[in-house]
Amino acid sequence: MTNRKGLVIEPMSKRVMNLSGFLDQSARRFPNEIALVWGEKSWSWSHLQRRVSAMAAALQKQFGIVMGDRIVVQSQNCNQMFESMFACFKLGAVWVPANFRQTPGEVAYLVKTSGAKGMICGHLFPDHAAASREACPELEFIIAIGKAEFGEDYDDIIDRFVGETVPVAAVEHDDPCWFFFTSGTTGRPKAAVLTHGQMGFVVTNHLCDLMPDTTHKDASLVVAPLSHGAGIHQLTQVARGAKTILLPTEKLDVGEAWRLIEQWRVSNMFTVPTILKMLTEHPAVHLRDHSSLRYVVYAGAPMYRADQIHALKTLGSVIVQYFGLGEVTGNITVLPPAEHHLEDKDDAHPGTCGYVRTGMQISIQDDAGNEVPAGTTGEICVIGPAVFAGYYNNPEANAKAFRYGWFRTGDLGHMDEAGFVFITGRASDMYISGGSNVYPREIEEKLLTHPDINEVAVLGIPDPVWGEVGLAVCVARADRSPDGKEIIAWLDGKLARYKLPKRVVFWPEMPKSAYGKIAKKLIREELIKRNELDEPDSNSGAH
Incomplete structure (x- = not known):
């Protein structure tokens, strides 16, 4: 074998440990310790x-x-x-x-x-x-x-x-x-x-x-399907001999989750932002001892700043954020507990999803694949040992996903001079209004600071004048009945006028994917079903 510098390299074995070895190693070291708990049963x-x-x-x-x-x-x-x-x-x-x-x-x-x-x-x-x-x-x-x-x-x-x-x-x-x-x-x-x-x-x-x-003395609670991020998280627990606790019910029972955390002295768990929000807003969080928690990991979608602050105030300095798609198995950025701050000081990098994971490399690139300067928005691209081998039997998708060796995440964002990454949103979520790029996440962050709004999603919809305008779908907090016109008026002055949504609609609950994420594809489908996508409305933003 000859490398790119012309050096002759003797082929080496590509053998690696079979992942089942993690279980074998823990069984050898801790044969009689509890590995798994589900309801009244344990193994x-x-x-x-x-x-x-x-x-x-x-x-x-x-x-x-x-x-x-x-x-x-x-x-x-x-x-x-x-x-x-x-x-x-x-x-x-x-x-x-x-x-x-x-x-x-x-x-x-x-x-x-x-x-x-x-x-x-x-x-x-x-x-x-x-x-x-x-x-x-x-x-x-x-x-x-x-x-x-x-x-x-x-x-x-x-x-x-x-x-x-x-x-x-x-x-x-x-x-x-x-x-x-x-x-x-x-x-x-x-x-x-x-x-x-x-x-x-x-x-x-x-x-x-x-x-x-993390050691064999730790315990991890599973509150999400093992089919995806939670499964990878639990594989990590097996590698260290830490016990896994499964919820006894199909649906997330938040009260039971906090009871199990207290009973088993749970030290870590994997969540998504919607689940972490539910956990920290449930009254049981104040009734159960959760002092054993050291790492409450959240990933799978960006967490809005208002929800992040609430989680910090409720649980203390234990939350960990990571950003990463399934294709990179979560390994793009990390924001550890020490980098989560209550106050939005500049040196706290407010709004960041963290810095690059160990052994990985991030590049913010323009449409041609050129790296852009710090602070400039582009597509978040990544290389490193965590990047997947490609999509199975799908050469067209592979051709779109990789460019010059970099995996293209499809997420937009920028990196500051210190290397902290900020996600603007999915490239597919961005819309152009009056010739200006609009990133829904910025609007959603502002709307969530309104005391009457619990959940929100902003989508771009066609408009005969501006090309596209924003439509905000909101879920109000319990016992609140906000008015769309008042919400837009409240936003005015907090955002540039071209970013103001033209309409605001309220639903009793937000459609979510099977993974607990607010999915804009499902929201758009629901808007069509409700005949609300093109419905004229007096709530009007302005440029």
Whole structure:
């Protein structure tokens, strides 16, 4: 092999640790300590390892799974879903988790797109199993979590294969381990290919930047679906032998979450901004002891400053923000507890999502791929070991996602002289009004400082005069009835006039994606259903 400088380099092995090794290491070091808790049940590390080994043996010997095969998992959080991750990894197979809130048709699309050989499906989702079989006749088997007509029960299979083991697959750096499906807020979901080598770096990076000093004495509460960011977070816990606590119910029970935090002395958890907002606004936060919390991580969407300040006042200096798409498995920026400030002083970098993660590099680029000066808005691009291997079987998407080796996030923002990054919004969210670029996030931040507004989303809509204008969809706080005209009048003077939304509408609740995010694609669809997208209104902003 010859590198670009003409130096001759002897080829080296690309072998890396199989990610199932994290479980094996913790089971060896802490065999009798609690690994996983779900409701009244708990499993030690050695017990969890035996169950994973049994399922891996079954997948190989009964169902014929070999290295590279894909297995879709449709289930709410449970021990079986958690175990299936490691069983797939051990065989060198690819874990393909679906968000359990997706529709049968959406999951069937994931099965078809991934080319799955098999499926593990919760017994509460027979329609998902049926739709997947219909869409993908080549699907060879479905295993049911719980008793169901569509497949053999997962635990019955465990009982039959308990005590059996299979060799851990020898994997190389670029061997796929996880298809991380994007949320599809602007189109069909795409399968981001995560690899064993990449994810080994991600786990190390999470422990370095998000949760330093995590050990087997720690406990982590899961309040989001394991199919995405929470699953990566929990893989990190396994690497350190920290116990994982699952909520006992399908829906987020905030009161129960705080009870479990107190009971298990939970030290860290992964959330998204909407969940963190719910946790800190619930009265139980003041009734339960949460002094054990050291790292309350939030990611997946920007957190509005008003909500951030409330969380800081409620929980203290324990919140950690990171910015990163599934394609970079969260590893773009970090804002640790010490960089979260209550006051908006200049040296506190108010509004930042943090600085670059260890081992990664960020570039703010213009449309031609040139890096722009500090303080200039452009597209946030990134390189480094956490960047995914590409989208599965989607060369067109890969061509759009990479430029000169940089992964293009599709997020707009700028970086200050100190290296702190500020997100302006998604490139697809920006609209042009009267020839000026308008970034909805800036307007949303201002609206959320109004005492009557709880949630907000601003979208650009067509306008015969200005090309596009803003429409603000708001959710009012309890027992408040704000008026749209008054809201716009209140904004006047706080923003340039061309940024003022032309209309404000109020809804009882905001449409959210299966991942708990306020999804503008869903909001636009709802506006069309309600016939509010083009509805004339006397609430008018002005240029």
